[in-house]
Amino acid sequence: MATDWYMDFVDTSHEPGKDELIALFYFEPAAGISREEAAGRIASESSTGTWTTLTTLPDRMKGLQATVFEIEGNYASISYPLELWEEGNAVQLMSGIAGNIFGMKALRNLRLIDVTFPQAYISHFRGPHFGMEGIRKMMKVHGRPLTGAVPKPKVGFSAREHAKVAYETWMGGFDFAKDDENLTSTSFNRFEDRVGEMTRLRDRAEQETGETKSAFLNITADTETMKKRADLLAESGWNYAMIDVVVAGTAAVATMRDYCSDLGLAIHAHRAMHAAFSRNRKHGISMQFLAKLMRLIGVSQIHTGTAVGKLSGTKKEVALLADVLREQRVNAVPRLLLDQDWGGMKTAFPVSSGGLHPGLVPAVLDIYGCDLVLLVSGGIHGHPDGTRAGAVATMQAVEAWREGLSLEEKAKHSRELARALGKWGYVRPK
Ligand code: CAP
Ligand code: MG
Numbered sequence: 001m002a003t004d005w006y007m008d009f010v011d012t013s014h015e016p017g018k019d020e021l022i023a024l025f026y027f028e029p030a031a032g033i034s035r036e037e038a039a040g041r042i043a044s045e046s047s048t049g050t051w052t053t054l055t056t057l058p059d060r061m062k063g064l065q066a067t068v069f070e071i072e073g074n075y076a077s078i079s080y081p082l083e084l085w086e087e088g089n090a091v092q093l094m095s096g097i098a099g100n101i102f103g104m105k106a107l108r109n110l111r112l113i114d115v116t117f118p119q120a121y122i123s124h125f126r127g128p129h130f131g132m133e134g135i136r137k138m139m140k141v142h143g144r145p146l147t148g149a150v151p152k153p154k155v156g157f158s159a160r161e162h163a164k165v166a167y168e169t170w171m172g173g174f175d176f177a178k179d180d181e182n183l184t185s186t187s188f189n190r191f192e193d194r195v196g197e198m199t200r201l202r203d204r205a206e207q208e209t210g211e212t213k214s215a216f217l218n219i220t221a222d223t224e225t226m227k228k229r230a231d232l233l234a235e236s237g238w239n240y241a242m243i244d245v246v247v248a249g250t251a252a253v254a255t256m257r258d259y260c261s262d263l264g265l266a267i268h269a270h271r272a273m274h275a276a277f278s279r280n281r282k283h284g285i286s287m288q289f290l291a292k293l294m295r296l297i298g299v300s301q302i303h304t305g306t307a308v309g310k311l312s313g314t315k316k317e318v319a320l321l322a323d324v325l326r327e328q329r330v331n332a333v334p335r336l337l338l339d340q341d342w343g344g345m346k347t348a349f350p351v352s353s354g355g356l357h358p359g360l361v362p363a364v365l366d367i368y369g370c371d372l373v374l375l376v377s378g379g380i381h382g383h384p385d386g387t388r389a390g391a392v393a394t395m396q397a398v399e400a401w402r403e404g405l406s407l408e409e410k411a412k413h414s415r416e417l418a419r420a421l422g423k424w425g426y427v428r429p430k
Contacts, residue, residue, distance in 0.1 A: 005053050006040030008062075014069040016079035022116040023097050024338055025076045026282065028109040039068040039076040041106045046096050047084055075113075075335055088124035090297055091251045098285055109282040114289055116338040117296065122345060127298045129261040131346030132326065132371055135300060138239055138266070139175055140212045144398055145370055146349070148176030148216070149391065150377040155183045162189060163197035165387055169380065170205035170213045172391020178375060179218035181244050181272040191219070191229055199236045216242035216268035223252050227259055234263035241265045245294060245302070246273040257298040266300035268351070268373075279312050287317065288337055291324045294348070301325075301349035301373050308363045310355025310429040315367055322350040322368055349373045355429035357382070358390075358420040359407065361397035374398070384419050393420040 016022055023046075029038035044050070047066035064084055070077035086092045098112050136142055151157055151165035166177030177198070185191035198215055205213045219229035219241045226248075230241050241260050245253045253269070260267050277284035287304070294302050304321035305313030313321075320337050323330050325348040330340040350372055352364050357379030364374065380390025393416035400410035400417070411418040 004051065005049065006037050006044050009040040009043035009047070009049060009065055010036050010068040010071075012069060012071065014067045014079065016067075016069060019082045019118045019120045020079040021082065021085060021093075021118055021121055022338060023078050023080065024113045024115075024335075025078065026074055026109070026111040026113055026335075027076055027107055028074060028282065030106050030108050033106045035071055035074075035076075036068075038106050039071050039078070041104055042076060042101050042110065043068045043078045045101050045104060046078070046099070047080060082118060082120055085121060090125070090254060090293055094250055094293075102283070111281065111283055112285045112289055113336065114286060114338040115292065116340055117292075119341070119343045122296065122343055125296050125298065125345070126257070126261070127342075127345035128266075128295060128300050128348045129257075129298060129346070130266050130300050132349050134346070135266060135349060138212070139214065141175055143370065144402060145365065145368070145372040145374040146176065147174045147391075147394060147398070148178050148373065148375045149174055149380050149387075150178045150180045150375065152180075152378050152381045154180040155186065155189070157189060159189050159193035159197045162194055163201045165381070166198055166215060167201040167205055168387040169391050170202070170211075171209065172380065172388040173395040174380075174391045175212070176214050176216060176240075176373070176375075178216040178268070178377075179242055181218070181220075181270045184218055184220050185229075191217070192232065195232055195236050195238075199238075202237075214238065214240055216240050218242040218244070218270075219256075220244040220248055223255050226252065226256055230256065230260050230263055230265055234265060239264060239266060240268050240300075242268040242270060243299075244272050245269040245299065246271055246290070250293070250297065253294070253299065254297050261298070267298070269294050269299035269302035271303045275312060286336075287313070288320060288324055291321050292340065295325055295342075295345070299348060301351050303353055304350040306352045306354050306356055306360070306364055307367055308356075308360050308428050309353070318350075318352075318367055322372075325350050326371055351375060353377070355379075357424045357427075358393040358397040358417055359424050359426040360428065361394060362401045362407065363426075365398070365401045370402075379420075379424070382423070383416070384423055385416065389416045390420065392416040 043066035149169045219226045278287040305318045307315040307318045332339045353375035356376045383390030396414040396417040
């Protein structure tokens with residue numbers, strides 16, 4: 001008598017229907033387990049199956065089973081009937097295709113690489129509130145990347161000191177100041193105090209420059225507290241809220257997407273903790289999928305790496321992430337990305353940050369182009385002449401790239417850039 005039925009979830013002649021959700025996995029079977037059985041177990045455990053054959057299995061339930069329709073080396077493509085997935089509930093999707101399966105003894109490694117969402121699934125999500133166009137209109141910035149910086153050291157400033165660093169950043173020509181991912185409302189820098197100080201100096205910087213200035217103020221906490229903090233931001237005339245989306249969780253981001261949207265707040269998504277599951281190429285969840293999920297839920301922008309800075313991520317991966325967020329039609333890249341037609345869902349900005357300074361700006365813009373939020377933090381506060389000069393130097397590097405000039409050429413008539421190159425040159429921090 002058969003005791004398991006994993007092979008019932010494998011059919012390499014299956015042609016997924018247009019309404020089926022498709023997932024691409026990298027997998028390594030455990031010793032003694034064939035590829036087919038291992039792939040069948042992934043499909044079974046992420047859809048309707050369990051470890052043993054069942055005495056009760058109404059025929060109609062076969063229609064809910066996932067199907068492994070392609071196995072190519074260590075890559076399995078699995079299709080899921082749409083009925084498996086609750087409309088508009090990305091949290092439940094994660095429980096299915098990113099849940100128990102990571103712990104199965106039958107696998108030595110498993111990595112969820114990407115998912116193709118069918119239109120019938122996407123249609124239940126609102127996506128980004130503004131889109132890149134809407135953000136540019138809101139910030140009155142066109143034809144160049146939007147720029148920002150985090151006051152550094154990451155935490156420790158009082159609210160007043162924090163706002164002063166933000167003021168210098170804005171006066172150096174940057175559009176945004178950003179809270180660091182681990183700054184929320186600490187004894188030395190309460191959120192309410194920071195909003196007050198930042199609002200006062202934002203208004204001054206806007207008056208003095210005639211430009212729109214904003215900030216990614218970090219509301220990350222339990223959802224009820226995040227709602228209160230979002231209310232305070234909206235009352236104080238801000239147009240963004242920042243959330244550490246991985247540690248906050250998919251459910252919290254989904255709740256806050258609608259709450260912030262109703263308040264006219266764009267969401268800046270910091271991805272701290274993503275590397276716990278995205279960095280290992282053999283096990284975990286890819287950043288491509290996290291970026292796709294966050295656009296689906298509706299953040300306005302999310303960190304996607306620099307390829308040249310201090311944190312992991314290759315040029316190719318960074319460019320793919322930008323496509324996932326900015327394009328309406330994303331073409332498959334073997335073993336890295338699946339096809340995705342976003343069906344008109346609004347776009348989201350990639351955010352490049354981490355170990356950047358003026359000398360690295362051209363290298364980053366060569367990868368991303370103009371539709372980017374560029375964050376240079378240590379790379380302005382470490383400028384020999386201070387934060388404002390560092391921001392000016394970075395804006396000069398952006399101008400050089402747009403004018404097709406080398407930084408050396410530009411630096412001949414841009415003192416702040418010359419001084420930045422004098423300190424850092426083109427060093428790529430480790
Ligand atoms: C960068 C940063 C960002 C990282 C996040 C930091 O500061 O503020 O959190 O960029 O990484 O705390 O390190 P620096 P990613 O510019 O001074 O390095 O963007 O890859 O998610
Ligand atoms: Mg940070």
